[in-house]
Amino acid sequence: MAIQNFPFEPDVVVVGAGVAGGMAADIAASNGLKVVILESGPRLNRDDITRRWRETPLTNFMAPYPQPEYAPVPDPANWDNYLIQTGPDAYNQQYIRGVGGTTWHWAAATWRFLPSDFRLQSLYGVGRDWPLSYEDLEPWYDNAETRMGVAGRMAPGIAPRNSPFPMEALPLSYMDATIAGHLNQNGYQMVDEPVARNSRIYDGRPPCCGNNNCMPICPIAAQYSGNMAVERAEESGAIVVTEAVVHHLEASEDGRIGAVRYLSPDGQETRIAARAVVLAANGLETPRLMLMSRQERAPNGIGNSTGQVGRYLMDHPGTSVVFDMPEPVWPGRGPQEMTSILKFRDGEFRSRFAAKKLHLWNGSMVSSIAEEAIDEGLRGEELRRTIANRAARRCAINSFHELLPEPTNRLTLAEDRLDPLGLPRPQIHYEIGAYVRESALHTAEVYRDIVDTLGAELISVSTGEEGFAPNNHIMGGTIMGDDPANSVVNKDCRVHAYDNLWVASSSVFPSAACVNSTLTIAALALRVGADVALQLRN
Numbered sequence: 001m002a003i004q005n006f007p008f009e010p011d012v013v014v015v016g017a018g019v020a021g022g023m024a025a026d027i028a029a030s031n032g033l034k035v036v037i038l039e040s041g042p043r044l045n046r047d048d049i050t051r052r053w054r055e056t057p058l059t060n061f062m063a064p065y066p067q068p069e070y071a072p073v074p075d076p077a078n079w080d081n082y083l084i085q086t087g088p089d090a091y092n093q094q095y096i097r098g099v100g101g102t103t104w105h106w107a108a109a110t111w112r113f114l115p116s117d118f119r120l121q122s123l124y125g126v127g128r129d130w131p132l133s134y135e136d137l138e139p140w141y142d143n144a145e146t147r148m149g150v151a152g153r154m155a156p157g158i159a160p161r162n163s164p165f166p167m168e169a170l171p172l173s174y175m176d177a178t179i180a181g182h183l184n185q186n187g188y189q190m191v192d193e194p195v196a197r198n199s200r201i202y203d204g205r206p207p208c209c210g211n212n213n214c215m216p217i218c219p220i221a222a223q224y225s226g227n228m229a230v231e232r233a234e235e236s237g238a239i240v241v242t243e244a245v246v247h248h249l250e251a252s253e254d255g256r257i258g259a260v261r262y263l264s265p266d267g268q269e270t271r272i273a274a275r276a277v278v279l280a281a282n283g284l285e286t287p288r289l290m291l292m293s294r295q296e297r298a299p300n301g302i303g304n305s306t307g308q309v310g311r312y313l314m315d316h317p318g319t320s321v322v323f324d325m326p327e328p329v330w331p332g333r334g335p336q337e338m339t340s341i342l343k344f345r346d347g348e349f350r351s352r353f354a355a356k357k358l359h360l361w362n363g364s365m366v367s368s369i370a371e372e373a374i375d376e377g378l379r380g381e382e383l384r385r386t387i388a389n390r391a392a393r394r395c396a397i398n399s400f401h402e403l404l405p406e407p408t409n410r411l412t413l414a415e416d417r418l419d420p421l422g423l424p425r426p427q428i429h430y431e432i433g434a435y436v437r438e439s440a441l442h443t444a445e446v447y448r449d450i451v452d453t454l455g456a457e458l459i460s461v462s463t464g465e466e467g468f469a470p471n472n473h474i475m476g477g478t479i480m481g482d483d484p485a486n487s488v489v490n491k492d493c494r495v496h497a498y499d500n501l502w503v504a505s506s507s508v509f510p511s512a513a514c515v516n517s518t519l520t521i522a523a524l525a526l527r528v529g530a531d532v533a534l535q536l537r538n
Contacts, residue, residue, distance in 0.1 A: 003261070006272035010034040010239075011536055013260050013274040015246045015289070018101020019518065020504040020525040021280035022229025023147070027529025028278075029236035033536060036272065037230065038244040038262055040071045040281070041097030044104060044227065050219040059367070061105045061216035065096050070265040070420050071245050073097055083284075084414045084427040091313065091409075091430035092470045095282050099240060100227030102282070102472070103518060105216035107337040108196045108223045109359075110150045111515035112141050112159035116346050120511050124351040126435065127404045128510040131482045131491035138162060140523035145194075147232075148224040148522065149202040152194030157342030170199045170208060173362055175329035175395065176339045179454065180360075186453050189342040193359070196224035196518075197335060203228075210334040212363070229522075244270070246289055247423055249277065249501070251297040256500045263421050276500045276532050280525065283313075283474030283507040287411050288426050290478065290488075303478070303495040308488050310411040312476035314512040316400035317432050317468035319440050321447035322365075322459040328392035332364030341397075344446070345514060354402040354439035355514040358446070361396040369394060394459070397450065398469070399443050401436045402514040405476055407486075432468055440464030473517045477507035493528050500535070504528040 010033075014025045017039035029035040044065070052064035060076035067073055072082045079085075079092050095102045115134035120127035142163055151167035152158075169192045172180065180190040197214070198207045208222040218225070234240060244262040250271075252258030259273040279286045287310040291301040303309055341358040349355075369390045370383075378386055409431060413424040444463040451458045481487025484496040489508050495501040504525040506517045 001268050003269045003271050006036070006270055009273045010036045011274065012036070012276045012278060012532060013038060013272055014278045014280055015260065016101070016280035016282065016285070017099045017226075017230045017240055018280060018282065019103050019226035019229050020521050021278070022226055022233050023144070023522055023525040024278050024280060024504045024529035024532070025238045026229060026233035026236050027526055028532050029233055029238040031533035031537065033533060035233065035238040036274070037233065037238055037240045038246050038260070039099050039240060039242050040245045041068055041099070042066060042242050044098040044100055046217065046219065046221060049104065049217045053213065053217055062094050062096070064216055065098065065104065068097055068243070068265070071097055072419055082419070082425060084417055084425055085430070086427060087409070087429040087431050089430050089432045089468070090470070091315065091428040093284065093315070093474055094472045095284070095474070099230050099242060100225050103224070103226040106518065107214060107516070108335075109337060109516040110145065110148065110194045110196045110519040112161070113513045113515065113520055114159050114346055117511055117513040120350070124348070126351060128481070130510050131480060134159070137520070137523050137527070140527045141519065143526050144519055144522035147229070148196040149198055149205070150194050150196050151199040153192055155189070155191035157189045157191060157345050158194070165194065167199045167202060170195070170197065170335065170338070172338055173334040175331045175333070175362060176360060178329050179395070180339050182454055183341070183450065187343070188450070190339050191342055193338060193340050195335065198222045208335060212332055212334060212336060214336045245421060245423075246281070247292055247421070249289065249293040249302045251295060251302065251498075255498065257302070257498055267421065275536055276502070278502045278504050278528060278532060280504040283477050283505055284411060284426055286503060286505050286507050287477035288413065291411075291413050292423060302501070303488050303497060305497060306485050308479065308486060310477055311407045311409070312405035312479045313409040313411060313428070313430060314403045314405055314475040314509070316471040316473050316512060316514065317403060317436050317440070317464070318399050318401065318471050319443055319462040319464050319468065320396055320398045321451065321461045322394065322396045323451045323454070323456040324390060324459060325393045325395055326455050329395065330392055331362055331395055334362060336362050338362055350402075352438065353442060354436045356399050356401045356439055356443055357514045358397050358399050358443070361398055364391055365394050365396070366391040395456075397447065400471055400473075400514045400516075401439050401443070403432065403512050404435050405479060405510060405512070406431070406433065409476070411477055432464075436468075437464050440468070473506070473512070475506045475509040475512050475517055478503045478505065480508040480510050492531050493524060494531070502528045502532060
């Protein structure tokens with residue numbers, strides 16, 4: 001098919017309609033710029049997703065979401081369907097193609113990084129420093145929290161702030177309050193998580209009523225999701241084009257990105273020229289797009305003259321402990337995640353092993369308990385009583401370990417393994433090193449101490465030796481730095497070689513810290529939108 005041209009030339013093209021793309025687009029559009037957002041997936045409807053979740057026999061959090069055949073995503077029911085793994089550890093990730101992106105299913109934890117997380121190399125001699133400081137990002141954190149509606153309260157281990165949380169913290173579940181009470185009497189910093197979940201009516205949305213399926217879908221929109229950022233951008237004048245798979249960035253003679261090309265599901269190619277481009281297609285699809293954009297003026301791909309695109313992939317490798325409390329605590333009531341232990345979030349130990357955040361899982365494990373009891377041979381009334389008793393007492397704590405940015409953890413293109421549109425699939429080499437593994441052994445000791453402190457019965461504890469759980473926090477791939485020799489974007493998230501190309505994504509993170517990445521993504525995206533508006537106005 002012949003390439004067709006987009007009907008008009010906007011000021012800004014944003015690639016990706018998740019929380020990052022939506023926030024960057026909203027700032028640009030509210031400053032009077034013509035903005036077009038290109039999204040590879042469809043529009044999503046909350047009622048449809050909720051219905052699909054009720055009806056599906058599958059239990060993974062991607063199950064109720066449509067997975068476009070023309071543009072696949074990693075599938076937890078078949079991890080080999082899209083990402084090609086070549087390293088010793090699997091980099092299994094989940095993300096949604098669709099307006100709103102992956103914050104349709106998330107725990108809504110909205111942590112700020114600590115000031116020390118921006119200075120890992122300077123303070124502890126490992127990893128990398130950011131080319132900007134916590135103070136540079138603090139007002140954008142505040143802006144993002146206000147837009148999303150974050151509920152929380154100050155406590156030891158939470159980042160400093162110049163203003164109060166937009167909303168008061170939600171009341172804790174009985175389980176969270178009981179366990180936090182015991183652990184805090186014994187020196188653990190177990191605090192309320194800051195969450196983008198309403199504790200009162202906020203931004204026209206209702207307060208949380210405790211449905212307990214924040215993942216995969218909040219049925220009443222009490223929890224923030226990225227489609228809200230996109231809708232706000234549309235109110236500011238942005239136009240969204242769905243089912244548009246961007247596959248090529250055109251470098252122009254003047255050293256800028258002159259146009260973007262995308263494919264529709266039937267393979268029709270469209271070219272859209274713009275004054276500025278923002279890449280917000282998540283931490284894997286953004287570097288993949290840049291690498292696919294090889295051409296005479298960029299033989300190794302856009303922004304890849306020093307071979308840095310795709311490198312430094314990170315996540316938060318996880319371990320867990322499962323235990324039965326001595327008395328019923330009734331997990332599964334209220335939000336799925338409410339409290340975290342911050343005792344090991346920062347300290348001199350980071351020079352030797354990874355920081356970590358531990359968080360209590362507020363979910364009922366009745367399904368696995370039932371299987372366990374049936375395997376024990378229980379039947380009838382004894383089976384029913386046993387399931388009820390264990391389900392009321394069984395709890396789990398999970399962890400996020402801080403992974404260091406390593407250049408060998410990288411995404412490349414599998415040129416001989418193509419997706420349905422004929423584009424090379426992402427190929428991943430990933431290895432979880434000694435920095436995390438040493439920390440995970442310490443985490444297992446902490447888990448055992450927690451179980452003993454609670455007077456609970458240990459059911460299982462993982463050490464990392466049997467493998468780590470992925471936590472779907474894709475970071476790295478277009479890393480931020482001052483030196484183009486070892487980074488892709490500068491402190492403003494602008495690609496070094498191009499003065500009209502920005503990246504709004506966790507792919508720019510120079511460090512992972514040990515907390516969820518979404519709030520930092522949102523803060524950086526707002527900052528990108530403001531920088532784009534400033535540059536184009538000038």
